[in-house]
Amino acid sequence: MQDLIAKAKQQAQQAELYQITVTETPVRYENNKLKGIDASSRQINALRIVKDGKLGFATSTGDNLQPLLDMALATTQFGRDWDLPLPGPAALPQVQLTHPSTVLDTDTLVEMGEKLVRRLGQCHPDLLASADVSTRQATTKLINSQGFAGEYSKSIFSILGGAELTEGKNFLSLYAGYFSGKLEDQLEKTIESLVSNYEHGRTNVPVKSGKYTVIFTPQGLGDIINPLLECANGLAVEKGFSPWKDKLGEKLFAEEISLFDDATISFAPASCLFDGEGIPAQRTAIIEKGIINSFILNMVTAKALGLKSTGNGFRSKNGELSAPGNSNVVLEIAGTQPLEQLLGSVKQGIIIDSLMGAWAGNPYSGQVNGNIALGFLVEDGRIKGRVKDCMVSVNVFEAFRHQIEGASAEKEWAWNMLAPHLKLSDISISAKG
Amino acid sequence: MKEMLLALVSNKVADYLEIRVEESTISSLRFRGPVLEAVNSSMQHGGCIRALVNGGWGFITFNDLNNLEEKVARAIHQAQLVGAAGGNGRLAPVPVVQDVVQVPFLEDPRQVKLADKVELFRGYNEIILSHGKQIVSSSINYFDKYSKIHFANSEGTYILQHKLDLAGGVTAIASDGSTTQMGRTGFGSSTDFGVARNLEEKVQQACGRAINLLAAPSVRGGEYTVIVDPELAGIFAHEAFGHLSESDFVYENPNLQAVMKLGTKFGGEFLNIFDTGLEIGARGYLKYDDEGVATEKTHLIKDGILVGRLHTRETAAKLGERPTGNARALDYTFAPICRMRNTCIGQGEASFEDMLKGVKLGVYTKGSYGGETNGEMFTFSADEGYMIRDGQLAELVRDVNLTGNVFTTLGNIDMIGKDFMPHESPGGCGKGGQVPLPTSEWAPHMRIQNVLIGGK
Numbered sequence: 088m089q090d091l092i093a094k095a096k097q098q099a100q101q102a103e104l105y106q107i108t109v110t111e112t113p114v115r116y117e118n119n120k121l122k123g124i125d126a127s128s129r130q131i132n133a134l135r136i137v138k139d140g141k142l143g144f145a146t147s148t149g150d151n152l153q154p155l156l157d158m159a160l161a162t163t164q165f166g167r168d169w170d171l172p173l174p175g176p177a178a179l180p181q182v183q184l185t186h187p188s189t190v191l192d193t194d195t196l197v198e199m200g201e202k203l204v205r206r207l208g209q210c211h212p213d214l215l216a217s218a219d220v221s222t223r224q225a226t227t228k229l230i231n232s233q234g235f236a237g238e239y240s241k242s243i244f245s246i247l248g249g250a251e252l253t254e255g256k257n258f259l260s261l262y263a264g265y266f267s268g269k270l271e272d273q274l275e276k277t278i279e280s281l282v283s284n285y286e287h288g289r290t291n292v293p294v295k296s297g298k299y300t301v302i303f304t305p306q307g308l309g310d311i312i313n314p315l316l317e318c319a320n321g322l323a324v325e326k327g328f329s330p331w332k333d334k335l336g337e338k339l340f341a342e343e344i345s346l347f348d349d350a351t352i353s354f355a356p357a358s359c360l361f362d363g364e365g366i367p368a369q370r371t372a373i374i375e376k377g378i379i380n381s382f383i384l385n386m387v388t389a390k391a392l393g394l395k396s397t398g399n400g401f402r403s404k405n406g407e408l409s410a411p412g413n414s415n416v417v418l419e420i421a422g423t424q425p426l427e428q429l430l431g432s433v434k435q436g437i438i439i440d441s442l443m444g445a446w447a448g449n450p451y452s453g454q455v456n457g458n459i460a461l462g463f464l465v466e467d468g469r470i471k472g473r474v475k476d477c478m479v480s481v482n483v484f485e486a487f488r489h490q491i492e493g494a495s496a497e498k499e500w501a502w503n504m505l506a507p508h509l510k511l512s513d514i515s516i517s518a519k520g
Numbered sequence: 521m522k523e524m525l526l527a528l529v530s531n532k533v534a535d536y537l538e539i540r541v542e543e544s545t546i547s548s549l550r551f552r553g554p555v556l557e558a559v560n561s562s563m564q565h566g567g568c569i570r571a572l573v574n575g576g577w578g579f580i581t582f583n584d585l586n587n588l589e590e591k592v593a594r595a596i597h598q599a600q601l602v603g604a605a606g607g608n609g610r611l612a613p614v615p616v617v618q619d620v621v622q623v624p625f626l627e628d629p630r631q632v633k634l635a636d637k638v639e640l641f642r643g644y645n646e647i648i649l650s651h652g653k654q655i656v657s658s659s660i661n662y663f664d665k666y667s668k669i670h671f672a673n674s675e676g677t678y679i680l681q682h683k684l685d686l687a688g689g690v691t692a693i694a695s696d697g698s699t700t701q702m703g704r705t706g707f708g709s710s711t712d713f714g715v716a717r718n719l720e721e722k723v724q725q726a727c728g729r730a731i732n733l734l735a736a737p738s739v740r741g742g743e744y745t746v747i748v749d750p751e752l753a754g755i756f757a758h759e760a761f762g763h764l765s766e767s768d769f770v771y772e773n774p775n776l777q778a779v780m781k782l783g784t785k786f787g788g789e790f791l792n793i794f795d796t797g798l799e800i801g802a803r804g805y806l807k808y809d810d811e812g813v814a815t816e817k818t819h820l821i822k823d824g825i826l827v828g829r830l831h832t833r834e835t836a837a838k839l840g841e842r843p844t845g846n847a848r849a850l851d852y853t854f855a856p857i858c859r860m861r862n863t864c865i866g867q868g869e870a871s872f873e874d875m876l877k878g879v880k881l882g883v884y885t886k887g888s889y890g891g892e893t894n895g896e897m898f899t900f901s902a903d904e905g906y907m908i909r910d911g912q913l914a915e916l917v918r919d920v921n922l923t924g925n926v927f928t929t930l931g932n933i934d935m936i937g938k939d940f941m942p943h944e945s946p947g948g949c950g951k952g953g954q955v956p957l958p959t960s961e962w963a964p965h966m967r968i969q970n971v972l973i974g975g976k
Contacts, residue, residue, distance in 0.1 A: 118772040118773070120606065120607070121602050121605045121607065122577060122602070122607075122609075123577035123579055124576075124577075124579075124599075125578075125581075125855070126580045126581075126598065128582050129581070129853065144559070145562065146560065146561075146563075148563070148565055149565060150584070158563070161634070167555055193598075197605070253775040253779070254775060255779065256896065258896035260894045260895065325553075326657040326659075327656045328657050328695060328700045405562060405564075407558075409558065443894060443899050443923075444892040444898075444901065445921075448889070449700070449702060449919070451700035452701070454738065456974035458897055458898075458899040458923040458974075478921065480975050480976055517741035517742060517973070517974050517975065519743060
């Protein structure tokens with residue numbers, strides 16, 4: 088790697104080489120049976136150079152490093168202006184990214200998948216269960232001509248469980264799962280979630296159009312939080328299409344709300360020691376007590392805005408650097424109560440665990456419309472059954488200003504987000520008939 | 521390469537063995553506002569091996585093309601483990617093929633200088649940025665990917681396919697300080713860089729749409745008669761029926777097989793839905809799928825009746841049907857699974873005026889951000905909508921997100937237009953983590969009764 092940097096330095100002023108090697112062994116269960124065992128190993132290389140104040144970029148796979156320099160040089164004539172020094176050596180945070188519990192042999196992964204499909208099979212003879220159980224080891228290296236040389240290894244255990252029950256033209260589709268740097272009780276929790284959603288989802292109950300109290304589960308919250316993350320994204324701010332572009336320091340939301348991007352949580356799915364540009368991992372308050380506190384920035388968006396990178400210059404699967412990205416997202420709501428109490432206080436409402444198509448809107452308007460793929464009707468604090476064929480419509484900007492009614496003390500990981508169950512009032516539901 | 525690969529997969533202790541080796545070059549560029557943010561050049565190479573032993577599958581993917589014998593042995597070993605646990609995989613027979621497939625270029629993007637590509641898109645970008653003060657920014661993405669894919673299997677099939685996929689999107693972003701709206705146009709092709717040219721008028725129109733949406737109210741939630749434009753009708757075919765036709769969803773689910781029994785009536789006799797790999801130039805064009813099976817035009821619904829479905833060799837074997845060439849893999853890092861190619865709604869007889877007639881309150885929806893389905897229910901969002909009042913097009917509305925139940929909605933289609941239109945868009949289809957896979961969706965205008973639209 089150092090050779091390439093040295094060679095690049097002869098033709099360019101700055102150079103940076105990013106390399107990630109990943110090995111993964113997923114075990115797949117489909118329709119209640121072991122379907123396949125996979126193994127994958129890949130290496131991605133990405134070279135970034137600065138020549139005469141212009142950026143050049145190229146990527147390759149495997150050990151194919153040689154063509155990178157010529158490819159990157161060829162792009163510099165069109166490259167964007169770049170007058171920033173790449174980061175030099177820096178103190179990196181103490182974040183634990185590997186744990187021996189995630190190093191699992193194939194037999195153990197098979198056993199875990201087997202346990203999941205067996206347990207779900209007990210729910211109903213026609214239920215079809217699936218499971219993807221995998222361990223992934225990745226090593227990330229980054230070196231640049233300014234003296235930064237960093238490397239870290241990370242291991243992730245993941246489990247994705249699913250269940251399908253088709254009865255006539257009624258489909259019940261469930262999924263649950265976790266990514267984690269430490270194996271704890273994720274298998275048990277995945278099973279528990281699927282079984283409980285199966286039990287609550289067995290009976291369909293009618294729902295009428297109207298305004299409801301809605302509890303979003305951590306899994307159901309993803310689409311609701313997304314507009315906030317998009318508006319805080321440095322690219323949308325830099326280009327002027329984020330409505331928050333001139334709102335730093337303004338209180339746009341209720342006091343109870345804080346939202347963080349945090350790459351420093353040990354064993355969390357998206358933690359790291361440094362981002363794809365060599366900026367140390369950090370915790371950034373996006374919203375603090377309802378106030379817009381910080382944008383999510385990589386080097387280039389930070390420079391354009393006269394700010395400092397927040398260490399969110401993450402790479403895509405192919406090693407590219409594009410918009411700033413989020414690491415782990417943490418939603419905190421002040422004044423929580425136990426979930427049981429939160430649910431118990433609902434006279435008539437709806438729990439939303441997953442939405443369909445809600446991502447396909449315009450995030451900068453704050454408007455989220457989605458089909459309720461999995462939701463339950465609650466009456467007098469008790470779950471009555473599943474609601475279907477209906478849509479929820481929320482303006483997130485308004486809802487987070489004056490429709491928050493509470494949140495659970497219990498927090499759950501939903502992919503890379505750690506969040507409580509969130510209760511909102513006066514949410515529009517449109518139903519058939 | 522041919523002899524080496526065929527030798528590698530022959531005479532091994534496996535019931536079936538295949539190898540794919542891929543070399544791709546990708547070039548891409550991206551404008552955000554006035555800045556050409558990125559011009560990237562990328563080379564990818566790698567391979568994968570899939571083995572079937574006693575009904576169990578083993579799959580291995582790698583960049584490193586050395587020690588292939590060892591990798592074959594590992595894939596076989598993994599398959600043995602699954603087979604021993606009681607695997608039931610098997611494959612429908614298909615003809616052995618030896619072929620080399622070239623791209624039938626109209627204009628090869630590799631022959632267009634990078635500088636000329638940059639200038640072409642810079643021109644579109646300038647149209648947007650000089651449009652007026654309500655347009656605050658722009659977003660332009662373009663890529664072309666040229667691949668050489670070798671495929672060999674233990675039955676003696678060897679195919680070298682050259683493939684092109686190119687696509688792009690041009691988006692105008694308007695803001696009035698409190699709200700941000702977008703207007704966009706896109707293109708895609710498997711043969712022709714020319715589709716990226718001469719888009720000036722469409723870019724102008726996208727600017728106008730973004731600005732008009734700023735002042736448009738959100739649609740009111742409720743059930744409406746909806747007319748969808750050809751682009752949305754295509755997304756409908758893909759989301760509302762195409763995914764349900766993918767047999768990996770059906771082949772081990774007896775309850776669903778009862779619902780999806782061939783011969784069942786799903787819609788009016790004017791309803792025809794098919795999926796084809798044969799349309800040269802479409803992003804969903806494909807001569808052979810990733811199991812080496814020749815593609816075809818597969819009728820799914822003919823005259824309102826379910827007549828077929830999309831198959832891999834495995835799903836065809838299990839259901840006792842014929843493979844249709846729908847086994848596709850995003851790239852060498854994935855095993856092929858059942859996917860669509862170019863999913864179409866066949867031409868009807870209605871004119872747009874016929875469709876408007878008699879609609880007391882409805883919505884005419886145009887363009888799409890995309891959609892999603894879980895088999896039974898689907899959603900898709902429209903770029904823009906126009907209310908229909910007493911048979912006339914009325915005011916523009918925004919935030920139009922439609923949803924429905926697949927089975928009832930197909931039966932609620934009451935008119936299909938005579939204006940069947942090819943349409944290619946950037947983006948692609950996602951399934952099982954394999955995204956974005958190039959697909960196409962072609963259709964005419966279509967009218968549907970009782971569609972639920974979300975909103976206040």
